[in-house]
Amino acid sequence: MHSIFAPVSPQAIAVTHLWWWMFGVGAFIWVLVTVLALWAVRARSGAREVDALMHVAPAAHHRAERVVSGSIFVTVLILAGFLAYDFSVGRALATHPAQALTIQVTGHQWWWDAIYEDSNPSKQVETANEIHVPVGEPVQLKLVAADVIHSFWAPNLNGKRDLIPGYASTLWFRADTAGIYRGQCAEFCGLQHAKMAFYIIAEPRAKFMAWLAAASTPPAPPTDSGLMAGRRVFMSSGCALCHTIGGTDARATIGPGLTHFKSRATLAAGTLANTRANLTRWIRDPNAIKPGVHMPAIPLSDAQLNSLVSYLETLK
C-alpha cells in the first residue's frame, strides 16, 4: 500500500518503468562482472608453478587490451542509454498541467496541514494528515515548511519533494485509481520524524465533492449537556490555544485543525487508528505515544477527559 511497486499515477508509473529497466540492466552487469572476475581468477589458478615474474606474452596483452577497451566502450554506451532514458522521463515529469486542484501542504513538527485553495477565502477547507483528492484529475501541491525541513513523499503517486523554510516548491500527480495511499515524511526532522505519516484518499469526483462540501461546513454545536461540558473542557483547559474547531472561538493554528476531526481515520499523523480508546490514551499522555511531541499532557480528571473525548467524537 506504500511502495513504488504499485504506482497509480502516470508520474509514478513512468518512474517504476525506469526502475525496472535499470534494475534489469544493472543486475545483468552485476552478475557479468562477478562472473568475469571469478573466471579470471579460476582460469589460471590451476597452475601452481611460479612462472617468470612480469612475463606477459604480447599476444595475451593485446587480447586483454581489446577486452578492456571493449568493456569500457560498452559501459559508456549503457550509461548513455541510462542518461537518455532518464532525461526523457524527467521531461515528462516536468510538464505541469494547465489547471489543477491546488492544495497547500505545510509540514510541521510532526504533522501535515492541508489547505484546499479557493478564490473565495471563506470556502477554503483546511484539514490535517489526510488529503482527499478526486480520481483522474491533476492535483497540485504547494509545499511549505513551518519549522524545519520536511519531505513530502507518497511513493504510489510521485517522487518526493522537500519542504524547506524560505522556499516554496510544488509537486503534482494524478491518481488514476481510487484508493488510500500512505505517505511519510522523508527528511529527518527531529524526534518524531518516524511518526509523521499522512494518507492521500483518492475517490471519485462525486464522493470528493461531497467530502469537500461537508468539510467546508462547520459541525453543528452540541446541545447535549455532557457534550457541552466536553466543549467547555476544550475551550478552558488549553486545547484551544493550539487547535481550531470551526464555528467556535478556537482558532489557533499551532496544532492540527480539529473541525472535522472524527472524519479522519487516524490520529497523531497516521500513528493510531482514530478510535475512542486511542483518543483517550493520546490526550492523557501524548508523549507516551510520540515521545518528544509538542502537544503537552494536560492534567484532566477522568470525567473531564471523558466528556472532552465525547465531544471530539462528534466532530464528524
Added chain:
Amino acid sequence: MTPDRADRADGAPLPVVLTLSESELAGDAAALDAAWRDRPGLWGWLTAVDHKSIGRRYIITAFLMFLAGGIEAALMRAQLARPENTLLGPDRYNQIFTTHGTTMMFLFAVPMMTAMGLYFVPLMVGARTVAFPRLNAFGYWTYVVGVVFLYVSLFANTGPDAGWFAYVPLSGPQYSPGHRVDVWAQVVTFTEIAALCAAVNVIVTVFKMRAPGMSLNRIPLFVWAQLVVAFMIVFAMPAVATGSTLMLATDRAVNMHWFNPAEGGDALLWQHMFWFFGHPEVYIIFLPALGMITPIVETFCRRPVFGYTAIVMANITTAFFAFGLWVHHMFATPIPELGESLFTAASMVIAIPTGVQIFCWIATMWLGRARLTVPMLFVLGFIFTFVNGGITGVMLASVAFDKQAHDTFFVVAHLHYVLLGGGVMPLFGAFYFWFPKVTGRILNATLGKVHFWLFLIGVNVTFFPMHILGLEGMPRRVYTYLAPTGWGPLNLVASIGAVTIALSVLVFLINAIRSWTHGEPAGENPWDSSGLEWAVPSPPPSYNFLHSPVVRSRHPLWDTDVELPVVTGLRTDRKEVLITSTFDAMPDSRHSSPEPSIWPAYLALCMGVVFIGSIFSPYYVLGGLGLSMIGLFGWGWQSSKRIESELVAVPNGAMVERA
C-alpha cells in the same frame, strides 16, 4: 596501453650506485637508529614524531572508532529489528545514528585512509620519514581531541542528534538548543584540521622525497591514490570548515543568521556547502582503498598491473568529477531542473573511471596466476559488493528515480554497499597484506577466511534487503516504524545480518591480537611483493632504509638482475633526509628532519581549548590562542636550532658529504 618503458629496468639514467660491505652496513644501522628513534617512556610516547609510530597509533585509534561506530550500528539494528520496538527512544536513537555517521565518516574512514598513507607512503617511496613529522604528530593529536570530545559528549547524553549532515534549520539555534549540535560542529573541525595536516604532508612527501629514480610514472599506485586524495582534501575540507566551523557555529553562538531565511539567510546554502565537501569525501575514502587493491592483485597474480597509466588517469578523473556531483544529494530540493541534469550526467560519468580500474584488475588477474590468499579474497569480495553499490549509484543519479529512492533505506543500502564494499573490504585485504610489515608477523589465514566469509555474507544479508525496504517506502533515520507497514520481516533479516558482521569483526580482532604476539614471523617480504616497503625489515627500523634505495622500474623488488641499488651520502649521526626533484626524482639536496617534540601535542590541546571552549564562551578562544602562542614559539625555536646543516645541491646526481 602497451607496456610502458617504466615497467622495465632501463629507464632514466641512474644516480651513483654503490655496493657496501656488511660491516659498513652494521655500523650505519646502529648510528642511524640512535639518530632516528623516538625517546623511550611516556615522554617519548608524547613527543614521538616517527611517522610509523604516529601512523600505527592513527590506524589503531581509527580502528577503535570503527568498532565504536559498529556498536552504534548494532544498537540501531537491534532497535529496528521489529516494529515499534522500545529498546531505544527517539532521543537516544537520534544521538546514536548521528554519532554512527559522524564516527564512521569523520573519525574512522577518512582518518584510517590518511593514516595508512602516513604509515606507508614514506616506505613506498623510499624515504626515511614524512616531510613534516611534527605536523604529522599534531594532526594525530588534534584528531584524538576530536575523538575524546565526541565520545565524552555521547556518554554525557549530549551527543549530537541532528544527523551527520546536520541540516539547518533543524541543527540551528532555534530547533537544536543546548550544545549537542555544537559538539558535532567542533568534532568536524578537529577532523578537518587533522586531514589537512595529513594531506599537506603526503603531497610534499610524494613530490619531494621519493627515492632517486622514482619518476612520476613509477610511483606505486597506492601512493598515486594518496596523492590525488591529498589534493581532494585540500579542496574539499575548506567548504565544510567554512560551513560548520564558521557559519553554523556562529549562527548558533552569536546569531549570525547565515542560514535563517527569516533574516535573509538561506537554509539551502548549508546543503551546498556540506555536500560540496560531502560528496568528494566519499572518494577521499574510496580512492585510497582502490590504491590498496593494486599491490594485492599484482603480488598474488605475480604480474605488473594491467594499464598503470589508465589507472592513474582514472584516479585523477575521479577526483575531478567528484567535485561535480554534490547536487545529486539535493535532487528533492527546489533547485532548477535543467541544472539537475548536469549533475545527473556527471554522476553517471564518474562510473567510467571506476569501471576502468575494475576492468584493469580483472585483466591483471586473467594475465597472471592468481593465488586465492585472504587479501585476494577480499579483492574479489570488493568487486562483488562494490559493483552492486556502483550500479545503484548510477540508478540514483537519475533525477526521476532518485526522487523516489532519496532519503529511503534504498540509499542506506547503496551507501553501505559502496563504503563497506569499496572502502572496508579493500581495507581488510590491506590489513592482511601489510600486517606482517607493521608487526613482523603474519595474520592467521584460516581465521582470515572465516572472517572474510562471515563479513561478505553479513554485509549482503544486512544491506541487500534494505534496497527493497526503501522501495517499499521506508524512509531513513526513523527510530521505529508501525507494524502495518509490513517492513518488519526484512528489517529482522537485516538485523541478523548485522550480527554476522559483528561476528566477523570479532574473528578479525581475535586474529589480530593473537597474531601480533604469536603469529608466524614474516621476514622482510613474505608475499614476494614488489614495492619498496618490502625491502626493509618487518617491522621497519626507525630510519626505514639503511641507504636510500634507487628505483629503476615500477617494481623495484622484481628487478631480478641486481640487488636493490642504493645511494649514500646522507649523514648517519643525525636525522637527514634526501630531497629529490618533483618529476624525475633526481637527488637534489639534503634536509634535516626534526627531533621529537612535545609541542605538537601541546598545540593540539590548545586547539581543543579554542574549539571546545568556543561552545561556551568566546574568552576560551582568546585564552586558547594565547596558550598556543607559547607552543608556536617552542616549535619555531626547535626549528631554528635544527637547521644548521645547510642544504646541499647536487647537480649531477652524486651525493656530496659535507660535514
